[in-house]
Amino acid sequence: MIELDVEQVIDCYLHPEKITALEPNQLSTLIIVLRQQKMLARVAANLISLNLLPDLHVKAQRHFKNAYLMASKQKLQVWEEAKLLVSQLSSASAYLIFLKGAAYSLADSLASNKVAEGRYYSDIDILVDKRSINECEQVLAIKGWIAQEINNYDDKYYRQWAHEIPPMCHGTRGTIIDIHHNIVPLISGAAPNIQLLINHRVLLGDDIWVLSQPAQFVHSAIHLFRNEEFSSGFRDLTDLHIFMKQNLLENTCEKFVREVIAIASEINFAKEVYLALYFLRSLDKSLFENMDDIDELIDTHGPTSIEKYIFSKVLFPQHALLDGSITPIQQFCALIRGHLLKMPIHILTYHLTVKFGRWIVESVAGKHFFTPTEENQKTN
Amino acid sequence: MKTKALTYDFVLSLPPFVFKVKNNIKFVFENACAMYGEACSEQLAGDEFIDFTLSINDGGGLRKIFKPQARFLCDEKEPFKPLTHSQAYAMLEWGMNWTVAAHEFSYVIIHSAVLEKDGKAILFPAPPGSGKSTLTAFLANNGWRLMSDEMALITPNSKTVTPFVRPICLKNASIPLAKQWFPDSVFSSIAKDTHKGDVIHMAPNKSAMLGKQQTAEIVGVVFPNYDTTKSLEIYQLNMAESYMQLVDNAFNFTAIGEPAFSTITRIIEQVRSFEIFYNDLKDVEAFLSEDVID
Amino acid sequence: MPTQYRIKQRVLRHPFSDGSGTAFYDPTTNVISSINVNIDDLNDILGGHKSLTDEESDVLSQLLSQQLIED
Numbered sequence: 001m002i003e004l005d006v007e008q009v010i011d012c013y014l015h016p017e018k019i020t021a022l023e024p025n026q027l028s029t030l031i032i033v034l035r036q037q038k039m040l041a042r043v044a045a046n047l048i049s050l051n052l053l054p055d056l057h058v059k060a061q062r063h064f065k066n067a068y069l070m071a072s073k074q075k076l077q078v079w080e081e082a083k084l085l086v087s088q089l090s091s092a093s094a095y096l097i098f099l100k101g102a103a104y105s106l107a108d109s110l111a112s113n114k115v116a117e118g119r120y121y122s123d124i125d126i127l128v129d130k131r132s133i134n135e136c137e138q139v140l141a142i143k144g145w146i147a148q149e150i151n152n153y154d155d156k157y158y159r160q161w162a163h164e165i166p167p168m169c170h171g172t173r174g175t176i177i178d179i180h181h182n183i184v185p186l187i188s189g190a191a192p193n194i195q196l197l198i199n200h201r202v203l204l205g206d207d208i209w210v211l212s213q214p215a216q217f218v219h220s221a222i223h224l225f226r227n228e229e230f231s232s233g234f235r236d237l238t239d240l241h242i243f244m245k246q247n248l249l250e251n252t253c254e255k256f257v258r259e260v261i262a263i264a265s266e267i268n269f270a271k272e273v274y275l276a277l278y279f280l281r282s283l284d285k286s287l288f289e290n291m292d293d294i295d296e297l298i299d300t301h302g303p304t305s306i307e308k309y310i311f312s313k314v315l316f317p318q319h320a321l322l323d324g325s326i327t328p329i330q331q332f333c334a335l336i337r338g339h340l341l342k343m344p345i346h347i348l349t350y351h352l353t354v355k356f357g358r359w360i361v362e363s364v365a366g367k368h369f370f371t372p373t374e375e376n377q378k379t380n
Numbered sequence: 381m382k383t384k385a386l387t388y389d390f391v392l393s394l395p396p397f398v399f400k401v402k403n404n405i406k407f408v409f410e411n412a413c414a415m416y417g418e419a420c421s422e423q424l425a426g427d428e429f430i431d432f433t434l435s436i437n438d439g440g441g442l443r444k445i446f447k448p449q450a451r452f453l454c455d456e457k458e459p460f461k462p463l464t465h466s467q468a469y470a471m472l473e474w475g476m477n478w479t480v481a482a483h484e485f486s487y488v489i490i491h492s493a494v495l496e497k498d499g500k501a502i503l504f505p506a507p508p509g510s511g512k513s514t515l516t517a518f519l520a521n522n523g524w525r526l527m528s529d530e531m532a533l534i535t536p537n538s539k540t541v542t543p544f545v546r547p548i549c550l551k552n553a554s555i556p557l558a559k560q561w562f563p564d565s566v567f568s569s570i571a572k573d574t575h576k577g578d579v580i581h582m583a584p585n586k587s588a589m590l591g592k593q594q595t596a597e598i599v600g601v602v603f604p605n606y607d608t609t610k611s612l613e614i615y616q617l618n619m620a621e622s623y624m625q626l627v628d629n630a631f632n633f634t635a636i637g638e639p640a641f642s643t644i645t646r647i648i649e650q651v652r653s654f655e656i657f658y659n660d661l662k663d664v665e666a667f668l669s670e671d672v673i674d
Numbered sequence: 675m676p677t678q679y680r681i682k683q684r685v686l687r688h689p690f691s692d693g694s695g696t697a698f699y700d701p702t703t704n705v706i707s708s709i710n711v712n713i714d715d716l717n718d719i720l721g722g723h724k725s726l727t728d729e730e731s732d733v734l735s736q737l738l739s740q741q742l743i744e745d
Binding site: 619624 | 686688690691692694695696697699701704706708709710
């Protein structure tokens with residue numbers, strides 16, 4: 001028996017009123033899928049703003065409220081956390097820009113930013129000057145941030161090839177920060193002159209800077225379409241969708257898209273932005289009504305057939321409870337594609353030998369072959 | 381054609397939650413049946429709403445043959461490192477606790493046993509090693525109704541506690557004692573050498589299961605400390621002392637925020653709190669019946 | 675003139691009615707705290723009008739380090 005399919009989950013995101021028509025077993029599947037997709041609070045926010053929550057099964061209401069509460073609580077804390085980071089790093093780096101989830105939340109504190117509604121994030125991403133990254137790391141270590149334990153191979157990957165350093169976790173508050181000096185790995189050969197992106201920063205107040213909305217969109221698109229892992233793919237696509245939707249409501253969609261394309265071209269990531277626009281159009285045609293020129297641009301610069309094959313699946317919810325939604329071949333292609341974009345082939349081969357060596361052992365011997373069990377840890 | 385591996389899936393209907401458990405370890409299913417009786421079924425009864433999908437498995441692959449493990453997943457999240465195979469059932473019980481504590485914010489949740497008599501509930505918040513579970517097992521079989529061994533679900537801004545009836549988790553030396561004291565009770569298989577030592581679960585009795593949807597009002601908070609040298613010593617705590625101890629045991633305080641603060645301060649204001657040091661369970665029972673709940 | 679402090683506006687406080695102390699919670703930093711000083715004595719400590727005992731200084735430095743008060 002098919003309880004719920006991918007199309008219905010997407011529909012429930014786009015048209016929240018359809019959720020009220022689901023049977024209890026479909027509703028419980030929807031909630032489990034949305035929770036795994038990190039979308040439960042976002043859909044909850046939609047339901048709350050349309051006052052649809054009271055129409056649902058009382059247990060479903062509780063799950064939506066729980067998720068919404070969790071996300072709102074995070075929003076409440078992010079400004080203080082950001083202020084603290086700014087004061088700690090102000091002397092270390094020439095600039096500090098908040099990116100992604102934290103940036104959406106911070107921007108929302110000033111003017112309603114719908115992307116922040118029900119958007120939770122597991123870490124705070126910041127962009128600092130590459131030349132001062134070691135100093136930033138040292139300052140934070142003194143202020144109680146602890147570098148997360150990683151193995152030597154991963155540490156080498158970060159130091160030599162990446163665009164960030166290993167994440168740091170605050171000893172008492174548990175907040176995790178990801179410190180970047182660029183938006184894509186240096187080894188990819190695609191890392192832009194970061195100054196070009198920094199030019200698009202805006203000040204929110206209290207010395208807290210984020211990228212402008214079109215630049216946030218560009219960064220988001222680059223992040224999504226150069227990734228190799230898509231467990232948050234649908235959530236990330238909906239981030240972009242909400243940016244567009246907000247502009248649609250304000251009748252600024254075309255202007256917004258043109259700015260997005262201009263910024264992306266400037267830093268040589270037009271490809272990723274056209275991919276984003278293409279898959280946004282297949283998600284929600286209404287975004288692009290009366291934008292014939294842009295439609296044409298998307299058709300010209302859109303995905304190759306292999307990209308269509310991969311992204312038409314991995315960008316949308318995949319869950320064991322959704323019949324036929326899990327597409328291992330596309331996931332594998334996405335993994336290879338993502339890695340190829342990150343590093344040249346000879347380094348990739350080395351990287352994958354290490355990573356896949358582990359992966360093969362794990363797939364034969366069990367997922368936790370390398371993880372000590374509690375029992376082993378005690379004796380160690 | 382893929383051959384389907386042997387599975388022992390089941391549904392646990394444990395108000396206020398329903399868990400669907402995907403499982404491929406036979407004794408996990410057997411233990412769940414023993415612990416929960418009718419509340420454990422192979423099929424969903426009608427259109428019950430499933431709150432969480434959990435899974436317990438043996439790690440798969442070669443591992444299954446030469447060194448089987450037990451893994452717990454909630455949806456697709458794996459909050460704990462794998463345990464050894466014999467600990468699989470205990471892991472499911474702990475995993476259910478984790479799942480509720482990590483997702484449920486409509487109740488203020490305190491790490492605490494809850495026992496009820498005459499509609500009045502006493503919370504017993506305590507860290508492991510305080511003898512809380514042995515005390516719980518004793519009271520649950522001597523005129524008190526077990527509402528929970530591990531977590532008090534409190535409706536925000538009230539003193540109302542909702543039962544979440546689960547087995548009592550007994551450790552080490554208390555295992556033979558409990559088997560001797562309560563020969564009619566049902567016990568799970570032993571989980572050997574866990575981080576808590578040897579662990580066994582004792583099924584909730586009939587009165588607990590019958591009252592599994594019956595809420596009660598909190599009338600007292602008792603912090604237990606098992607102490608071989610003292611039959612019973614009682615200290616009434618002032619509000620500030622009680623607050624910090626209660627907060628230390630509040631699972632989801634920071635996730636809930638303001639309502640948790642007001643709920644806990646309100647309880648502290650309205651009920652008395654005690655710290656007790658004891659080795660005589662009968663004396664404790666008499667103190668609770670005569671001095672705390674009336 | 676010693677510094678005067680006040681409890682930050684966003685910090686929730688609860689003076690216990692038995693006079694045993696005061697509970698605090700800061701929803702933006704998630705600091706949960708309590709002191710064994712009732713609210714009247716606390717106001718005296720924060721007011722900066724008297725010389726503090728060692729215990730009172732400890733209370734002041736606890737609240738400062740937890741960023742629950744500001745000057």
